[in-house]
Amino acid sequence: MLKGIDIGGTFVKVLWEDGRKQKYPLGELKEDKERYLERLAEVILEGSPKGVGIAVAGFTSKEGVVAYSPNIQVLNGVNIRELCATHGVECVIGNDVTVGAFGEWYHDHRDARVLTFVAVGTGLGGGLVIGGAPYDGVSGTAMEIGHHTIVVNGWQCNCGRMGCWEAYCSSYGLVKMYTTLGGENTRDYEIIERAKRGEETALRAVEEFKKYLTVGLMNLVHILNPDRIVLGGGVIEGMGDLIGDIEERVKKVAQDLPGSAVRISFSKAGEFAGARGALALIKQRIADS
Ligand SMILES: [Zn+2]
Known part of the structure; x- marks a missing residue:
């Protein structure tokens, strides 16, 4: 199954293909890089998804690196695509609002x-x-x-x-x-x-x-x-x-x-707009491949 993940300053929000929603208070770990990344990897891998779409509040490069996130500094320089690849999970990554925009198009405004x-x-x-x-x-x-x-x-x-x-x-x-x-x-x-x-x-x-x-x-x-x-x-x-x-x-x-x-x-997406867009993005990536 696929899932969309929105990494925000306070919560990491997850939306599964079957509609399940989860919220993880990872913001609490922002001062401890090692613990934060460890927990983030767990959240990404939980439930053994076939693929994940990831939205990040910040500047993300095309290679999957978080170049700069003003509210989640612990992620600066982290290559999220590599993090997924080392665990055998296919992923797509983008800025949370760009990804959210795709979700708007995909779900409500084709x-x-x-x-x-x-x-x-x-x-x-x-x-x-x-x-x-x-x-x-x-x-x-x-x-x-x-x-x-x-x-x-x-x-x-x-x-x-x-x-x-x-x-x-x-x-x-x-x-x-x-x-x-x-x-x-x-x-x-x-x-x-x-x-x-x-x-x-x-x-x-x-x-x-x-x-x-x-x-x-x-x-x-x-x-x-x-x-x-x-x-x-x-x-x-x-x-x-x-x-x-x-x-x-x-x-x-x-x-x-x-x-x-x-x-x-x-x-109409509410607080799961980023996760919804991320899920749409990975769905389309898998459908195209
Ligand atoms: Zn400004």
Whole structure:
């Protein structure tokens, strides 16, 4: 049987072909490289899968090496494909949002010719699927859209640059919007709940968030001319109806021709989006071979 694995900063999530889901709190071991890798290998091999698809939150090379993962530094430089190969397991590896984008196409949007997946959570990630094939550039790192500059000399981003899209559209961006408007320093989901209850400052923060989300999506529409944009990630899911008008807003500011071609919808995959995409990727790899 095949399985998809999503290696995140806190949990490693597994989705089996028969629908079984598992969550492992590997984040606890992040300070101990040897133990972490030992446990990761166990999770990958558990149940003797025939093949595994692996999604990693970070920059992954085409050779299967995690070049850099800001939230799982213990994986930096680790060759995951080799780790699987030494145990005789076939595997495919990719960035979690690129892989998640493939899952969106594979499960819900086979009709899309150019599909863009935008996930807003702790950070902001993007993935692109063209004609049913994930597009990951020359080095495997395409679509780092969270770090396209949206305001020159703007807010500090977690990547060290200033004014990235992620600095505004992410959990920490939303918190900064709220505190800048005079709200207290609290968690992103609490701000969203307050907005849903009608608190004025929280509603204004969400409105600011939507302004930046709209501009970033407009940029994507102008650069990629997609027919489908799927929005996902914890912050987007939490907002629900609060951002129900995002397609309308993007169409209003984008050029008519690419604007009229795009549909914007919301992911149904939830927190297993990466694992679902990873499973789809290995299924297709096995089917093609
Ligand atoms: Zn950045």
